[in-house]
Amino acid sequence: MTSTARMRPTRPADLPLAALVDAFSLVSVGADIAGTTVHGVTMASDDVGTGELFVAVAGARVHGARFAAQAVDAGAVAVVTDAAGVAELGDLAQWVPVLLADDPRALAGPLAAYVAGDPAQHLRTVGVTGTNGKTTTTYFVDAALRAVHPTTAVLGTVELRIGSQAIESPRTTVEAPVLQHVLALAVERGATAVAMEVSSHALALHRVAGTTFDVVGFTNLQRDHLDFHGDMEGYFRDKARLFEPGQARRGVVVVDDEWGRRLVREARIPVESLATHVGDPAAAEADWAVVSADVGLDGVGSTFTLRGPDGTEHVAASPLPGLVNVSNAALAIVLAHAAGVDLATAVDAVGGAHAVPGRMERVIERAPGRPLGIVDYAHTPDALVLALEAVRPITPGRLVIVFGSDGDRDRGKRPIMGEIAARLADVLVVTDENPRSEDPGEIRAAILAGVRQVRPDLADVHEVSPRAQALRLGVALAGEGDTVIVTGKGHEPTQEIAGVFHRYNDRDVYLQAVADGLADAPPLPAAGGAA
Numbered sequence: 127m128t129s130t131a132r133m134r135p136t137r138p139a140d141l142p143l144a145a146l147v148d149a150f151s152l153v154s155v156g157a158d159i160a161g162t163t164v165h166g167v168t169m170a171s172d173d174v175g176t177g178e179l180f181v182a183v184a185g186a187r188v189h190g191a192r193f194a195a196q197a198v199d200a201g202a203v204a205v206v207t208d209a210a211g212v213a214e215l216g217d218l219a220q221w222v223p224v225l226l227a228d229d230p231r232a233l234a235g236p237l238a239a240y241v242a243g244d245p246a247q248h249l250r251t252v253g254v255t256g257t258n259g260k261t262t263t264t265y266f267v268d269a270a271l272r273a274v275h276p277t278t279a280v281l282g283t284v285e286l287r288i289g290s291q292a293i294e295s296p297r298t299t300v301e302a303p304v305l306q307h308v309l310a311l312a313v314e315r316g317a318t319a320v321a322m323e324v325s326s327h328a329l330a331l332h333r334v335a336g337t338t339f340d341v342v343g344f345t346n347l348q349r350d351h352l353d354f355h356g357d358m359e360g361y362f363r364d365k366a367r368l369f370e371p372g373q374a375r376r377g378v379v380v381v382d383d384e385w386g387r388r389l390v391r392e393a394r395i396p397v398e399s400l401a402t403h404v405g406d407p408a409a410a411e412a413d414w415a416v417v418s419a420d421v422g423l424d425g426v427g428s429t430f431t432l433r434g435p436d437g438t439e440h441v442a443a444s445p446l447p448g449l450v451n452v453s454n455a456a457l458a459i460v461l462a463h464a465a466g467v468d469l470a471t472a473v474d475a476v477g478g479a480h481a482v483p484g485r486m487e488r489v490i491e492r493a494p495g496r497p498l499g500i501v502d503y504a505h506t507p508d509a510l511v512l513a514l515e516a517v518r519p520i521t522p523g524r525l526v527i528v529f530g531s532d533g534d535r536d537r538g539k540r541p542i543m544g545e546i547a548a549r550l551a552d553v554l555v556v557t558d559e560n561p562r563s564e565d566p567g568e569i570r571a572a573i574l575a576g577v578r579q580v581r582p583d584l585a586d587v588h589e590v591s592p593r594a595q596a597l598r599l600g601v602a603l604a605g606e607g608d609t610v611i612v613t614g615k616g617h618e619p620t621q622e623i624a625g626v627f628h629r630y631n632d633r634d635v636y637l638q639a640v641a642d643g644l645a646d647a648p649p650l651p652a653a654g655g656a657a
């Protein structure tokens with residue numbers, strides 16, 4: 127993974143540690159703080175910049191204080207930690223300033239923001255949360271912000287991008303100090319607006335503490351991550367933290383599900399509601415509503431009509447296929463408008479947005495003799511249904527899917543994904559996703575068990591490993607009018623097999639297949655034994 131070190135401001139702060147102690151009412155329990163100045167904040171001993179404050183938090187695995195000496199060796203000048211952390215530090219406290227805090231994790235963001243000069247104050251900030259659609263909506267919002275802001279930043283699962291420069295993102299929402307460094311660098315590079323994904327983990331773990339968003343959006347809430355949040359109630363409560371005073375100034379909430387409707391009732395900041403399912407009773411009550419949609423009629427995305435709070439109707443478009451992207455596009459338009467973009471400008475910019483990496487991304491355009499080739503990130507049964515339903519209307523011929531399922535993750539979904547693919551696609555190439563520590567053949571066998579429920583004879587079903595060969599077969603099997611969709615890995619730049627991250631990207635494989643000539647297929651393997 128590319129280091130986030132490159133995302134530090136080039137002109138770091140220079141703040142007396144004593145000023146931080148005063149501002150945050152910290153208690154000094156280590157060496158004398160006089161004369162110590164702070165240039166930044168970090169929570170990770172392997173990501174320390176010179177003169178930074180190391181915030182040592184109790185983690186799920188280990189207490190960060192265990193790595194304080196390592197952080198100091200790497201350039202940290204002081205440590206902020208809790209009582210358990212102080213106990214862990216031992217002799218280190220004799221020669222390094224140590225500041226005691228009740229909840230260092232909750233403090234890391236505000237501390238980092240303070241040291242970085244509160245960069246969010248200089249940016250128009252939009253945050254997007256929800257189970258699905260965060261990445262897509264964030265890119266759509268960025269397209270609208272770019273129409274009026276010459277330089278923008280977009281932060282999320284795919285990348286950390288400022289203007290035209292990007293690095294891979296280590297996670298959907300980076301740790302609090304990293305976020306503040308990135309925002310400070312964005313300001314330094316002239317950015318005036320940022321759109322970012324805010325995961326539920328980030329909200330639970332205070333990664334966006336210290337940032338007050340101008341506008342926040344909620345897409346939907348579906349079953350996910352219950353291992354972390356406990357139950358749907360806990361998951362909802364963590365998502366709802368984004369809609370608290372101090373965390374955001376105003377919000378836009380999609381009210382297609384009951385969780386969204388509840389959020390509108392319970393949010394303690396001003397929110398606008400948006401209904402995106404045509405004909406849903408929620409539309410009558412909602413501030414904004416999608417009142418008609420022509421999905422896939424233009425062979426690419428959809429056109430739809432968005433009714434505003436004053437009753438005015440606006441003809442808008444989603445550049446990506448499927449009803450879910452009508453929802454994402456509508457939310458992005460309303461968010462961008464709430465963030466100060468003129469409505470007509472937001473509508474135009476979202477309709478003309480470029481591809482979102484790995485989200486219904488069209489890598490091979492349909493042409494004479496050539497199929498349409500799409501990469502999508504769908505890796506849950508629900509998302510797979512939506513993805514296949516979205517491409518069917520833009521597929522005059524056969525629908526070819528290349529897919530697998532992750533190792534070391536929910537095993538129960540494997541046969542379900544197989545059954546869905548067999549029901550909704552015409553030709554199946556079952557392959558590997560990220561097998562991790564599991565036997566890839568066993569994962570494919572579990573998927574094929576689901577396929578057999580629908581197609582006992584395994585007609586038009588192939589089992590191929592490795593993944594690159596599977597995708598090349600999928601492309602070779604498809605002709606004019608057909609669509610190939612490869613799902614599960616989206617933008618991911620690596621494939622994790624037995625603890626090793628191999629460079630791998632679905633888009634690159636498509637492009638290589640085109641460069642080599644589309645019909646250059648590997649030999650046809652029989653399902654039930656990988657090639």
Ligand SMILES: CC(=O)N[C@H]1[C@@H](OP(=O)(O)OP(=O)(O)OC[C@H]2O[C@@H](n3ccc(=O)[nH]c3=O)[C@H](O)[C@@H]2O)O[C@H](CO)[C@@H](O)[C@@H]1O[C@H](C)C(=O)N[C@@H](C)C(=O)N[C@H](CCC(=O)O)C(=O)O
Nearest residue numbers: 169170171185186187188189190193297298299325327328
């Ligand atoms: C639940 C969760 O998010 N955990 C993350 C968290 O773990 P933790 O705070 O419990 O940390 P820990 O590993 O016990 O270590 C404690 C402290 O010691 C520090 N440390 C640890 C080791 C060391 O050598 N040096 C060091 O300084 C760590 O930086 C940390 O501050 O901090 C760790 C260090 O940054 C992360 O590796 C770890 O991410 C885990 C692996 C993870 O996968 N998180 C996922 C679930 C996540 O956050 N996903 C959401 C998106 C979900 C979605 O919507 O799909 C995301 O925003 O990406």
Ligand SMILES: Nc1ncnc2c1ncn2[C@@H]1O[C@H](COP(=O)(O)OP(=O)(O)OP(=O)(O)O)[C@@H](O)[C@H]1O
Nearest residue numbers: 257258259260261262283450453502503504509513
């Ligand atoms: N509004 C939506 N409702 C339901 N499903 C959606 C929606 N938008 C996208 N999806 C599906 O979810 C998948 C992931 O979309 P996207 O990356 O935009 O969401 P995300 O919230 O960022 O998810 P992740 O955190 O897993 O990256 C897409 O491939 C698509 O199939």
